[in-house]
Amino acid sequence: xxxENIYQEEEFPSPLMQLWYNFKKNPMVMLAFGSYLALAILAxxxxxxxxxxxxxxxxxxxxxxxxWNDDGNVSFLLGTDKLGRDILSMLMHGASFTxxxxxxxVIISAVIGVLIGSLSALTSGFKSSFLNHFLDVILSxxxxxxxxxxxxxLGIGLSNTVLAIIIxxxxxxxxxxxxxxxxxxxxxxxxxxxLDGASPLRLLRYSIFPNxxxxxxxxxxxxxxxxxxxxxxxxxxxxxxxxEIPEWGAMLSNGVDLFYIAPWTVYFxxxxxxxxxxxxxxxxxxxxxxxxxxxxx
Amino acid sequence: xxxFTLRRLNLFIFTLIVLTALSFSLSFLFPGDALxxxxxxxxxxxxxxxxxIEEYKFNSNIFQQYWAYLSHLFDGDLGVSIASHLPISSExxxxxxxxxxxxxxxxxxxxxVGIPLGFIAAVNHEKxxxxxxxxVSMLGYSIPIFWLGLLAxxxxxxxxxxxxxxxxxxxxxxIEPITxxxxxxxxxxxxxxxxxxxxxxxxxxxxxxxxVAMAPMTTFIRLARTSMMExxxxxxxxxxxxxxxxxxxxxxxxxxxxxxxxxxRYVGLRFANLVTLAMVTEVIFSWPGxxxxxxxxxxxxxxxxxxxxxxxxxxxxxxxxxxxxFIYAALxxxxxEHNHGA
Numbered sequence: 179x180x181x182e183n184i185y186q187e188e189e190f191p192s193p194l195m196q197l198w199y200n201f202k203k204n205p206m207v208m209l210a211f212g213s214y215l216a217l218a219i220l221a222x223x224x225x226x227x228x229x230x231x232x233x234x235x236x237x238x239x240x241x242x243x244x245x246w247n248d249d250g251n252v253s254f255l256l257g258t259d260k261l262g263r264d265i266l267s268m269l270m271h272g273a274s275f276t277x278x279x280x281x282x283x284v285i286i287s288a289v290i291g292v293l294i295g296s297l298s299a300l301t302s303g304f305k306s307s308f309l310n311h312f313l314d315v316i317l318s319x320x321x322x323x324x325x326x327x328x329x330x331x332l333g334i335g336l337s338n339t340v341l342a343i344i345i346x347x348x349x350x351x352x353x354x355x356x357x358x359x360x361x362x363x364x365x366x367x368x369x370x371x372x373l374d375g376a377s378p379l380r381l382l383r384y385s386i387f388p389n390x391x392x393x394x395x396x397x398x399x400x401x402x403x404x405x406x407x408x409x410x411x412x413x414x415x416x417x418x419x420x421x422e423i424p425e426w427g428a429m430l431s432n433g434v435d436l437f438y439i440a441p442w443t444v445y446f447x448x449x450x451x452x453x454x455x456x457x458x459x460x461x462x463x464x465x466x467x468x469x470x471x472x473x474x475x
Numbered sequence: 476x477x478x479f480t481l482r483r484l485n486l487f488i489f490t491l492i493v494l495t496a497l498s499f500s501l502s503f504l505f506p507g508d509a510l511x512x513x514x515x516x517x518x519x520x521x522x523x524x525x526x527x528i529e530e531y532k533f534n535s536n537i538f539q540q541y542w543a544y545l546s547h548l549f550d551g552d553l554g555v556s557i558a559s560h561l562p563i564s565s566e567x568x569x570x571x572x573x574x575x576x577x578x579x580x581x582x583x584x585x586x587x588v589g590i591p592l593g594f595i596a597a598v599n600h601e602k603x604x605x606x607x608x609x610x611v612s613m614l615g616y617s618i619p620i621f622w623l624g625l626l627a628x629x630x631x632x633x634x635x636x637x638x639x640x641x642x643x644x645x646x647x648x649x650i651e652p653i654t655x656x657x658x659x660x661x662x663x664x665x666x667x668x669x670x671x672x673x674x675x676x677x678x679x680x681x682x683x684x685x686x687v688a689m690a691p692m693t694t695f696i697r698l699a700r701t702s703m704m705e706x707x708x709x710x711x712x713x714x715x716x717x718x719x720x721x722x723x724x725x726x727x728x729x730x731x732x733x734x735x736x737x738x739x740r741y742v743g744l745r746f747a748n749l750v751t752l753a754m755v756t757e758v759i760f761s762w763p764g765x766x767x768x769x770x771x772x773x774x775x776x777x778x779x780x781x782x783x784x785x786x787x788x789x790x791x792x793x794x795x796x797x798x799x800x801f802i803y804a805a806l807x808x809x810x811x812e813h814n815h816g817a
Contacts, residue, residue, distance in 0.1 A: 311486060315493045318796055319789045320751035323769070330773050330781050331504045407619055411755055414621045415770055430622065437625065438633065448622035455617035463613070 193472070197392065200468035207464030213457040221278035224270045229253070232271035232424045235262040241440045257442045259432065265443065268424035269450050275425040276413075277454055279340055280405035284398050287344045291351020292394055296386070298352065299359035300378050313349050321346045325408065329417050336425065339418035343408050347401050354397050358390040392469055399462030403455045410451050426451050479804055483797050490793050498782045499544050505778040509533075513544065515555040515563070515779035553783040558775040563783035567765065571787055572655025573643060574764035578753045580680055581687035582746070589692035590738060593699025594731065600704060608700075612693035620752050624686045624759040631682060638682045641761035645679075648672040683760040687752045691745055695738065702737035706730050736807045743799030747792050 191199065202208055220227065230236075242258040243250045250257065256265040298309050316324075328342035362368060363386070371385050412418035413427025421432050426447040433443030502512040510524070510533055511517055519527060528534055532543040547553075553563035596608040632640035643657055644650065648668060650660050661672050706712065707730060715725045754766025761767070765784055772780040 311489045312493060314486070315490045315789075315793075318490070318747050318793050319785070320747045320754065320792065322751040322754055323785060323788060326769060326773060327501065327781060327785055330778065331501070331506075333506075334773070403617065410619055411621060414619075415755070415758060417770070417773060427619075427621075430625075434625065437629065441629070444622075444625060448619060448626075451619045451622065452617055455619070456613065459613060459617050 196472050197465075197468050200471040201464055204464055204467070207460055207467075210457045210460030210464070213453070214461050217273055217277050217454060217457065218281070220270055221274040221281070224274050228264075228267035228270045229255075230264040230267045232263065232268045233422065234264075236264070237262050241436070241443075243440070244442050256446050257440075259429075259443050260436055260440070263424075265429075265446055268429060269426070269446060272424040272426045272429060272447070272450065273454075275336070275419060275423060276406055276409055276427070276451065279336075280402050280409060283340055283343050283347065283405045283409075284402045287347035287401070288351050288394060288398050290344075291348045292355045294348070295352040295355025296359050296382050299356045299363070300382075313353055316349045317353065321404070321408065322411065325412060326417065329412070334417055336413075336419040336423060339409060339412045342412075343405050346408070347405060350401060351394070351397065355390070355394060358393055359386055362386045362389055392465070396462060396465050396469065399458055399465060403458040403462070406451065406455055406458065476804070480801075483800060487793070487797055491790065494786060494789050494793075495545060495548060496541065498786045499541050501782050501785070502778070505781075507776075507778070511557070512778040512782070513554060515557045515560075515777075517557055548786075553786070554779040556772075556777055556780050558772065558777040558780070563779055566768070566780070567783055567787045568655065569652075570763060570765040570768050571791065573657070573762060574750070574753060574757070574766060574788070575791065576656050576658070577680065577683060577687060577757070577762060577764060578746075578749055580684040581753065582691065582742070582749060584684055584688040585691040585695055585749075586742070588688070589695030590699045590735070592692075593696040593738075594703050594726075594734065596696065597700045597703035597707065597734075598726065605700075608696060612696045615689045615693040618689065620686060620690065620755050621759055623689060624683070624756055627682050627686055628759070639679050640682070643676065643679050643763060644672065645675050648675060683756050683762055686760075687749065687756050690752055691749045694741075694745055694748075698738050698741050699734065703730060703734040705737070706734045709733075736803070739799065739806065740803045743796035746795045746799070750788065750792055 201211075236254075236258060239251065239254060239258050240262040241260055242254050242262075244257045245252045245255045247257075254264050254266070256269070258264055259268070298306065301309070324346050325339070325342040328345055329338055332338040332341065359382070363381075368381060368385050371381060376385070409418060409425065410427030410430070413425045414431045416428075416431060419425035419428040421428055429447040430444055430451075433440065433447070437444050499513075502509045505512045510527060510531065511519075513531060514527055516523065516527060530543065531547070532539045551564050553567070555562050556566060559566070592608050592612075596605045599605045628640045631638045639645070648661075648666070648671070650657070650664050650666065650672060653660050653663055657676050658673070661669060661676060664672075666672060712725060712729060715729050720728075750766075753764070754769065756762065757764040757767040758770055765788055769781060769784040769788075772778075772784070
């Protein structure tokens with residue numbers, strides 16, 4: 179980077195700050211980031227924020243259309259479902275299941291995947307080749323099929339779905355960590371500390387992890403959007419959340435029977451999933467772009 | 476090329492071993508009796524059971540059990556379905572072609588639409604067309620597939636009434652299944668109403684295939700865009716420019732071919748994802764494929780079916796994976812050389 183600064187003092191922002199400056203340049207990405215934070219807040223505080231309890235049924239208001247419809251009622255802004263539950267409250271509460279759980283899933287699988295991936299990057303020869311082939315096999319099984327098999331073993335239910343998706347996501351993290359660590363290992367700065375006598379584990383901890391953590395985070399946002407879609411898909415197929423839990427996919431499948439009478443019970447959960455996945459993807463995209471920009475300098 | 480082939484063959488054999496070991500171990504992991512899960516014989520009498528134990532070597536060690544399972548697999552014997560008591564292998568032979576048909580048509584749609592769009596985006600880099608295409612691809616990538624399917628049914632089947640919403644073929648037509656791939660069967664049959672049946676089958680497949688194709692299409696847009704942008708920055712394009720070729724000549728003769736090679740490389744990798752989407756779509760559109768059957772098997776606790784389906788579907792995906800690797804290697808000599816531990 180050419181220095182054309184006339185000031186005596188020079189201050190270079192830390193890599194993280196550089197990333198943030200690049201990240202916040204794009205208004206679309208910032209909008210998505212705001213939505214992402216709002217969803218996170220909603221996921222944590224939804225029991226306090228919802229206008230009604232998500233399981234409370236208002237028997238006098240069954241299948242009420244949204245408030246802007248002539249038959250709507252403004253206290254049920256997005257209408258009610260076939261049991262008279264308020265859809266807005268269910269959607270808000272559902273954020274903690276679909277969005278919140280996806281967050282937890284990604285963190286757990288990222289930690290496990292990064293640990294296994296970085297340790298496996300230290301191996302070579304037969305062990306490494308065996309692991310490579312094994313990962314290839316696991317990655318070639320469709321994620322939903324793997325999740326179905328795991329649900330078949332453990333039984334149907336939300337917690338089992340979560341476990342299944344964690345297991346499905348781990349190989350992706352192993353794969354990316356392994357590739358990144360291998361790439362870093364061949365660089366000179368690692369060689370330098372190796373010559374200083376650092377053990378492989380120390381190399382990983384102090385030299386390599388700080389350099390690959392951002393790429394892992396980028397992968398994590400991608401994995402999160404996949405996790406949201408998977409939770410919702412399994413909920414929709416009836417393998418995940420039971421219908422009394424306001425998970426968005428399960429809500430959608432509840433509404434399917436009444437699709438032609440009460441289309442809003444299908445529209446809104448679908449829109450909620452779409453919105454959340456777009457926000458997550460845009461944040462990931464922005465991160466990736468910011469990382470690429472930072473590398474240019 | 477020979478070494479490349481041997482390496483792939485090695486990978487293929489390894490994969491089959493891992494997959495069969497996985498499916499074998501599932502019979503112990505699933506709830507219930509391992510022998511019943513493996514064979515599907517729920518109502519076996521004690522004598523039959525003794526016979527099965529003998530046949531599957533359940534009285535000796537685990538490796539002999541696995542070997543017995545493998546030899547059954549090689550005979551095409553995957554046990555019988557716990558729910559329907561039909562042999563799993565015949566069920567799979569009926570259902571897998573429908574899934575293959577759906578996913579291949581979807582793959583073709585995704586490639587035919589996605590790759591040109593990606594090229595257009597790359598050529599107009601950071602202009603209006605590029606941004607629009609990227610925005611649409613972000614939308615298509617994020618949309619939940621089951622929701623898209625329901626909306627498509629609502630719009631095209633219910634409101635407009637253009638396309639049928641369920642099944643593969645109207646019940647009016649009677650087509651003898653020969654290959655299982657409906658289009659080939661129709662063409663091979665000697666029915667008078669061949670062409671009507673063909674049209675009907677086409678109408679049936681359009682909507683589910685487009686729904687499945689949506690997400691892979693956006694991946695192809697991205698891949699094509701990145702690969703085209705890389706190619707456009709390379710030196711041989713600069714040389715062609717210096718030679719005085721017009722922009723379209725460069726794109727036609729030099730850029731598209733080289734960019735396509737890189738896209739083809741990823742077809743195999745994306746295929747597993749596409750099959751996942753096809754499985755959900757089969758449920759929504761009542762497509763008689765293996766995905767719907769597998770999901771129903773969970774509710775019926777048909778563990779033999781899940782094992783067999785896992786084996787069949789994953790081997791199919793792996794075969795596509797390896798085929799696309801071969802096509803890539805045939806097109807790109809650089810890929811044949813140093814490709815260790817792929």
